[in-house]
Amino acid sequence: MEVNKPEIVAEVTAAFVEYERALVANEVDTMNALFWHTPETVRYGIAEVQHGGDAIRAWRASCEPVPASRRLYRTVVTTFGADYATVSTEFTSDATALLGRQMQSWARVGAASEAYHGWKIVAAHVSLIAAP
Known part of the structure; x- marks a missing residue:
């Protein structure tokens, strides 16, 4: 298994940027x-599951909606x-002094010909946590 194959990183990065x-x-x-969109998908939010x-x-x-001031x-x-x-x-955003953290697992579950491969x-x- 190859880690960080450049063209795959580019595909995932493009999908993440669009999201x-x-x-x-x-x-x-x-x-x-x-x-x-399946029963197996899980999202743990800041105050919800x-x-x-x-x-x-x-x-x-x-x-x-998330604040327009959101910065990664x-x-x-x-x-x-x-x-x-x-x-x-x-x-971060102007809405809170806390530091946000986000983790996503991505999988190619659709056809390579679909949007975002x-x-x-x-x-x-x-x-969210207190900023260090």
Whole structure:
């Protein structure tokens, strides 16, 4: 298994950048399209938990948008072979003095001919801590 094959890193990075763009723009359809819509998908949020694509979509339909001031730091994309990756990042915004942390597991669960080469978020975790 090859770690961080450049073309795979580029694919995952592009999908992650699109997800972040949609998150800040509150484009729910795009965010939903980039999450794997199955019962196995899990999202642990700052103050909530969703198990399954239906729960994630229901929560997303009623949640507050992230602040437009959201900024990412120390983003790390790591790919394993051609079909699995993790993306880790830290974030800040004007809405809180806390430091945000976000971890996503991405898998190529769609066809390579699909948008973003079939990459989907299959698990995610978001948390806030006191800034160091």
